[in-house]
Amino acid sequence: MIDAALIDKINNVLAEEFEVDIQKISPEAPLMDTLDLDSLDLVDMVVLIEHNFGFTVVAKDFVGIKSFNDFYHFINSRIDEKGAKE
């Protein structure tokens, strides 16, 4: 179960960074299409994750992330991993 506060934070950060109406973001919505991401936006995504959630991402992290729900789970799992190490 993912904390609702974390989902809100992710949605707000993404909506602000990529200038998308937050109402368009839903768990099943396609991440890339909804945010209209291309390879340059991915640079912003990498920096955004590192600044807002405090961990470094690698290329393979993005494999399999299709929807916002996938993205929530990815962020949540990496935060949990980070917490377990600390």
Next chain:
Amino acid sequence: MKKEPRNEWSGKSRGGATGYLIFVFIIKRAGLRAAYALLSFVALYFIPFAPRATASVWRYSRKILGKGRAASVLFVYRNYLNLGISLIDKTAVSAGLGDRFLFEFDEPANVSSILSGNSGAVIIGAHFGNWEVGAPYFGKYGKRMRVVMMDAEFQSIKKVLEEQKQLDAFSPIPIKDDSFSHIFEIRDALERGEYVAMQGDRLTPNGKSAEVEFMGKRALFPLGPFVLAARFGYPVIFYFAVRSGLRKYRFHFSLYEPAKRQGTVRPETDILNSYTAYLEKTVKDSPGQWYNFYKFWL
């Protein structure tokens, strides 16, 4: 910011491995002078047999530099000749003949300080002059130079690099159409304190671009190198190597410093504006060493 509207460059530069290797053979067996002599004929060949490139140099000479018809005919030939000389020279330097060249450095103290430190740096060059001839120079700081290039272009020169045993020294980061892996490779290289070199003047297929006033007319520049430079937060150095005489090069460096009053200008736009201003100043001093052989200006 806009999607690429009319990028005529395919992502692969003209010239095959065979041509390079013929010149390598001549340089090693007969010397640089023989290679230059052969080049004087090869440059002539390109005028009729590379019509799109010739047309782009012609437009550059007539519309950007404002030369007359007769002067432009000569300019087209000299432009091909200059390109050939730069290819021969970089091949000679990479083959260990660097001691036959004279290199001069226009390196401000703030650039020396960055290059001497432990931090990685983004180095932005152009298809102008002969940046590769100076690549070994960066090695004196004991760091690796990683060169970002289109995968198609890398594949076309890979055989040459392997033949010259330069593959490791060159250390490319290829941009593949179906992958974002280069973004992570660039970030990781910077974190390791390496130099990441990119060309800031060549549009990539399907890449984002920005319209900028350059040499008196509007032109499209790629946004990719400038977004990467802006986001990863490492020092940004503009670097051009210009041939200033026979077997003589001058290296120009400039450290990007953010504008004091940026206002609503995005960081990548600010870097791009600084880059094009410095590039324009350098190109105006040596206009015959500009090597973007496609319709560059709008």
